[in-house]
Amino acid sequence: xxxxxxxxxRLSRYKNALYRLQTLGxxxxxxxxxxxxxxxxxxxxxxxxxxxGISGNKKGGYQIEILLEKINSILGKDRLQKVxxxxxxxxxxxxxxxxxxxxEGIKIAAGFDIDPAKINRYNALPILPLEEVKDFIxxxxxxxxxxxxxxxxxxxxxxxxxxxGIKGILNFAPLRLISPEGCIVNNVNLExxxxxxxxxxxxxxxxx
Amino acid sequence: xxxxxxxxxRLSRYKNALYRLQTLGxxxxxxxxxxxxxxxxxxxxxxxxxxxGISGNKKGGYQIEILLEKINSILGKDRLQKVxxxxxxxxxxxxxxxxxxxxEGIKIAAGFDIDPAKINRYNALPILPLEEVKDFIxxxxxxxxxxxxxxxxxxxxxxxxxxxGIKGILNFAPLRLISPEGCIVNNVNLExxxxxxxxxxxxxxxxx
DNA sequence: TAGATTGTTAATCGATTAACAATC
DNA sequence: TAGATTGTTAATCGATTAACAATC
Numbered sequence: 001x002x003x004x005x006x007x008x009x010r011l012s013r014y015k016n017a018l019y020r021l022q023t024l025g026x027x028x029x030x031x032x033x034x035x036x037x038x039x040x041x042x043x044x045x046x047x048x049x050x051x052x053g054i055s056g057n058k059k060g061g062y063q064i065e066i067l068l069e070k071i072n073s074i075l076g077k078d079r080l081q082k083v084x085x086x087x088x089x090x091x092x093x094x095x096x097x098x099x100x101x102x103x104e105g106i107k108i109a110a111g112f113d114i115d116p117a118k119i120n121r122y123n124a125l126p127i128l129p130l131e132e133v134k135d136f137i138x139x140x141x142x143x144x145x146x147x148x149x150x151x152x153x154x155x156x157x158x159x160x161x162x163x164x165g166i167k168g169i170l171n172f173a174p175l176r177l178i179s180p181e182g183c184i185v186n187n188v189n190l191e192x193x194x195x196x197x198x199x200x201x202x203x204x205x206x207x208x
Numbered sequence: 209x210x211x212x213x214x215x216x217x218r219l220s221r222y223k224n225a226l227y228r229l230q231t232l233g234x235x236x237x238x239x240x241x242x243x244x245x246x247x248x249x250x251x252x253x254x255x256x257x258x259x260x261g262i263s264g265n266k267k268g269g270y271q272i273e274i275l276l277e278k279i280n281s282i283l284g285k286d287r288l289q290k291v292x293x294x295x296x297x298x299x300x301x302x303x304x305x306x307x308x309x310x311x312e313g314i315k316i317a318a319g320f321d322i323d324p325a326k327i328n329r330y331n332a333l334p335i336l337p338l339e340e341v342k343d344f345i346x347x348x349x350x351x352x353x354x355x356x357x358x359x360x361x362x363x364x365x366x367x368x369x370x371x372x373g374i375k376g377i378l379n380f381a382p383l384r385l386i387s388p389e390g391c392i393v394n395n396v397n398l399e400x401x402x403x404x405x406x407x408x409x410x411x412x413x414x415x416x
Numbered sequence: 417t418a419g420a421t422t423g424t425t426a427a428t429c430g431a432t433t434a435a436c437a438a439t440c
Numbered sequence: 441t442a443g444a445t446t447g448t449t450a451a452t453c454g455a456t457t458a459a460c461a462a463t464c
Contacts, residue, residue: 258424437447
């Protein structure tokens with residue numbers, strides 16, 4: 001079964017909305033409520049659920065707790081996900097210090113850099129020399145790496161970590177990387193996000 | 209004319225690829241080459257160009273220099289785009305120090321924070337108290353803001369800057385913001401990007 | 417000219433939306 | 441029961457792809 005990327009992204013959003021509803025004291029939701037919270041239509045919500053065999057009650061909607069369990073299981077959030085960050089520059093360091101991942105069950109296990117001045121072996125979050133990345137990936141069974149290295153180094157580092165067993169990469173370098181068979185690359189391209197925003201703001205200004 | 213978001217994102221990618229081809233000494237390209245460089249089909253390239261009235265030569269392909277001029281003009285890259293960053297925490301600070309925007313003609317004009325300890329008025333990139341954001345936006349004619357504030361503050365700050373004249377927001381807070389009429393919000397949700405990656409890596413592992 | 421490439425039209429594909437029977 | 445909501449099917453929409461005439 002091929003699942004659309006958009007569908008999985010919506011699943012994440014449902015999850016976040018459900019937690020918010022739960023803290024507000026809600027115990028069950030209708031597809032309608034969830035649709036509003038996430039900004040889609042109720043039919044999309046029900047369809048997304050049916051893709052994963054999640055069913056509710058014909059009149060009673062969905063139990064939030066059960067729903068969360070199922071979504072969390074689908075997204076792999078029922079177990080800790082360990083990731084590493086390659087590159088301890090501005091972006092890399094910020095990601096390492098960012099608290100937002102923890103509450104999502106994502107733990108940054110270590111950072112890596114080639115600059116000896118950045119190494120800090122005895123930190124709570126150790127920053128290790130890149131030469132050690134292979135042993136670390138193997139011994140810790142890491143599957144996911146965040147790539148925050150300079151553009152010119154990105155492809156080389158990607159090839160390196162993929163050869164060590166990394167299966168998924170979140171790439172912040174603003175260029176298209178060629179990924180080896182069996183490795184998925186998701187790109188976060190801040191320049192393009194801004195360019196896009198600037199374009200649509202300019203268009204809106206013009207047509208005003 | 210409604211233009212698909214994806215089309216504009218591809219335009220950015222064409223531009224980046226064209227600069228790379230130019231540094232390699234190329235003077236003209238065929239839709240084929242550009243398609244390869246960006247990872248789409250040649251028909252998409254030609255169609256995207258035709259949407260904007262960009263035409264090439266029936267046999268000779270496209271002049272890179274002319275193409276870049278046209279794309280840059282469409283994307284508003286023929287003039288400096290000034291943006292501000294709200295929130296001088298980990299992510300905000302990293303974005304302020306990030307050099308990648310400059311070479312794209314995007315200048316971070318100032319940062320803003322509510323924490324007096326973060327204020328630094330006399331820096332090359334000044335960090336100012338949030339109370340001054342209104343005057344700054346008005347006097348500098350800023351249209352775009354990057355939002356890197358804590359989740360709970362995000363909606364409030366969004367409303368504030370929109371009321372001051374901001375038309376486009378790049379939001380890093382991992383929640384859906386309700387944007388006032390006439391203001392565009394693009395979201396960069398790192399948690400969701402990672403969750404998505406984790407899902408597809410897990411699926412690939414299972415079906416192996 | 418023959419071959420290659422553009423620009424555009426028609427066909428296909430996939431995702432979203434609307435509609436509604438089933439049913440609690 | 442009557443009303444409301446789910447789950448699913450069919451219709452619609454939009455974007456991508458394939459095909460090809462025009463032409464350099």
